[in-house]
Amino acid sequence: MIKYYLQLALRSLRRNPVLTALMVIAIGFGVASSMTTYAVLHALSGDPIPWKSNKLFFPQIDAWGPNPHRNGHEPADAMTYIDAVSLMRDHRAHRQSALYPIAPTVRSDDPAQKSREAPGQAVASEFFPMLDVPFLYGSSWAAADDEQHAKVVVISKSLNQRLFRGVNSVGRSIQLNSHSYRVIGVLGDWHPQPKFYDLATTDAFGSTDQVFLPFTTATDAQLATKSGFFCINLPSPGYAAMLNSSCVWIGYMVELDTPSQVRDYRSYLDSYAREQRASGRFGWEPNNRLRDLSAWLDFEQVVPAQTKMSFVVALCLLLVCMVNTVGLLLAKFLLRSGEIGVRRALGANRIAIAIQFGVEAGAIGVTGGLLGLMLTWLGIQVTRAALPRQIADLAHIDWLLLWQTLLLAVVATILAALYPVWRAMCVRPSLQLKED
Known part of the structure; x- marks a missing residue:
């Protein structure tokens, strides 16, 4: 029976090609505009670590107090280094880690390799298990290495390929600025986008980190942060003065596994702020925050308001279409x-009429969806060309987007078609045949 209704639908669509084309184009353009912007929005707002995002938290401590430089009461x-x-x-x-972005110069013994800056992070040893960072060779350093300010480094797979042609480089040394560091681990494929672990100091879709140093070792080497240094009052000259200033430039994240741990950590932050007030360092009531990853992404406005x-x-354009x-x-x-009146007079009930015209509407939807797929592909290519490379790489067409586009069109x-089909069902055959 459906085959018969489909034949009737195709015959009807061919009978009015201009009207059919207008409907297909309207559906195609409406669906394409929605799915193109949805692909970009979905890419930017996706959970970068869904299996663990509800356990990752980002504490904030108010080290400035009431002042005109603050975003409201936030x-x-x-954080400050202190x-x-x-x-x-x-x-x-x-688990926990302080971190800040660095960009040391990597110097190679190979004369064919030019010295160049390598973006990276100064982190604690717990950074890697906290984020389930995969390793190709070796592993992260231990907590004892943090305490001993060990000169060790974890490098990315791409940097290992460039410096050591991809072989196991654990135990070998690399030169960062004027210091030598022993390679203790090589990361596997790990390119989280957005860089959720460092939104406080760098761009959400910045370059992939290639080197990871112990936080204590990086500060010993006086490696400056490559971005995100904010002060109310400029500190005195010198690295030591910067460490003891009220300038904020350190990111911080913690892993809390249970609601009770979250409550205890909130209490700890407030207690710490009260201690700082009692010591005379803070002159205001505790004003701390502890956001989970989802709330942190919203707070940092990872998804631009223009994209939303x-x-x-x-969606409004789709509604107009x-x-x-x-x-x-x-x-x-x-x-x-007239056709409906004849069919009704010959015994077709209203359900049969609804199925006939519903199948015809579905055929228009499928055709519009196919057009929408082509226009969505074109729209994403244009959008990728207009976006920064890091964001453009996230926006793409996959099988899920294909099915979603077709489903949306249908x-x-x-x-x-609900209202037009209902009106078709309400045609009275006696009156229609009399008029004809």
């Missing part, structure tokens, strides 16, 4: 009132 998203070291020393979380607005505009399709389908179906068309 504390700075980064606070970060204090939290690391107290170690009240299951573009998606809303695209659906309204136009409603009008076109209504005109098309009511022009066939569902949108069927929804648009």
Whole structure:
């Protein structure tokens, strides 16, 4: 029976090619605009570590107090060196790490290799198990290496390929600035986007980190942060003065496995802030935050407001296209009132009429969806060319997006056809045949 209705639908669509083309184009453009912006929004707002995101938290301590430089009552998203070291020393979380971005110059013994800066992070040893970072060779350093300020380094797979042609380089040395560091581990394929672990000091979609040094070792070497250094008052000259200043430039993250650990850690932050006030360092009530990863991504506005607005505009365009399709389908179906009257007089019930015109609407939706797929592919290519490379690499077409596009086209068309189909079902055969 469906095959018969499909034959009727195709015959009807061929009978009015201009009207059919208008409906297909309306559905195709509406679906393409929505799915193109959805692909970008989905890429930017995806959970970078879904199996663990509810256990990762980002503490904030208000080291500035009430001042015009603050975003409302929110504390700075980064920490002072004093606070970060204090939290690391107290170690009240299951796992934790202070971190800040570095960019040492990698010098190679190979004359064919030019010296160049390598973006990276100064982190604690627990950074790697906390984020389930995969290793190709070796492993991370131990907590004892943090305490001993060991000159060890973990490098990325790409840097290992460049310096050592991809072989196991654990135990070998590399030159970073003027110091030699022993390679203790080589990462596997690990390119989290956005870089959720360092949103406080760097761009969410910045370059992939290639070197990881112990936090204590990096500060011993006086490696400056490559970005995200904020001060109310400029510190005195010198690296030591920077460490003891009220400038914020250290990121911090913790792993808390249970709700009770989260509550205890919040209490600890408030207690720490009260201790700082009692010592005279802070002159205000505790104003701390402890956000999980999802809330942290929202707070750092990883998804630009323009992207969200573009998606809303695209949905409005789809709605306009659906309204136009409603009008076109209504005109098309009511022009066939005579045909409907004859079918009803010959014994077809209203359900049969609804199925016939529903199948026709579905055929229009599938055709519009195919057009929407081509336009979505074109839209994503144009969007990728206009976006920064790190963001553009995230926006792509996969099988899920293909099925979602087709499904959206069919569902949108069927929804648009509900009223026209209902009007077709309400055609009274006696009156229609009398008029004819």
